Amino acid sequence: SQQGEEDPQALSIQEGENATMNCSYKTSINNLQWYRQNSGRGLVHLILIRSNEREKHSGRLRVTLDTSKKSSSLLITASRAADTASYFCATDPMDSNYQLIWGAGTKLIIKP
Amino acid sequence: DSGVTQTPKHLITATGQRVTLRCSPRSGDLSVYWYQQSLDQGLQFLIQYYNGEERAKGNILERFSAQQFPDLHSELNLSSLELGDSALYFCASSGNRYSMGPDTQYFGPGTRLTVL
Numbered sequence: 001s002q003q004g005e006e007d008p009q010a011l012s013i014q015e016g017e018n019a020t021m022n023c024s025y026k027t028s029i030n031n032l033q034w035y036r037q038n039s040g041r042g043l044v045h046l047i048l049i050r051s052n053e054r055e056k057h058s059g060r061l062r063v064t065l066d067t068s069k070k071s072s073s074l075l076i077t078a079s080r081a082a083d084t085a086s087y088f089c090a091t092d093p094m095d096s097n098y099q100l101i102w103g104a105g106t107k108l109i110i111k112p
Numbered sequence: 113d114s115g116v117t118q119t120p121k122h123l124i125t126a127t128g129q130r131v132t133l134r135c136s137p138r139s140g141d142l143s144v145y146w147y148q149q150s151l152d153q154g155l156q157f158l159i160q161y162y163n164g165e166e167r168a169k170g171n172i173l174e175r176f177s178a179q180q181f182p183d184l185h186s187e188l189n190l191s192s193l194e195l196g197d198s199a200l201y202f203c204a205s206s207g208n209r210y211s212m213g214p215d216t217q218y219f220g221p222g223t224r225l226t227v228l
Contacts, residue, residue, distance in 0.1 A: 031215075033216065035219075040200065040222075040224070041221060041222070042114065042116075042202060042219035042220055042221045042222055043155075043202070043204075043217075043219040044114070044219070045216050045217065045218065048216060088154065088155070090217075092215055099145070099157050099160055099168045099170065100157075100215065100217065102154055102155045102157070103154065104153070104154035105154050107152075
């Protein structure tokens, strides 16, 4: 079953604005990862944050992790049309049988 | 380019038929994962192989089977196909799970299966 739940399910913003997506999970984790999927294409790894990290940056991406609340957020600053995609969080649970647990994704649309 | 290749890109077949999807992982990656993604849905984990052996099973139907060969490429076999099997099938690969480090997965471009 899916552990991660992304919120919102869909988000539409103007180009240049910031986009924030959230992910909640249920069990203790080793790390949490965010992936992007352009329509009909394979997923692309964006960023990984370990359970002992609270914040991580990569270019225009900022990820936070709150293990006490079992939640993470992905912030994309100064959005561009090319950021239009679905964004998935995936957790690596401590008690996993070697598989990532995937959320249902947030569909982000950037309007020009 | 992730370094993971999948063939074919598209597959159209009829109900009741059997198909084989192929995946070549990134050079050096020992793990291969198979996922199913129905239209506008999230990823459903099917099965994982590590260095030729089955490591984890997810929501894989009995009509589906997979294997990983000595050269580490993998095949997913889907039989007695039904209309509901129409989906994107992704393969992903990663490095050594025992590294205790991050388990980032690298995805192939997918195979779009259409069952008519």
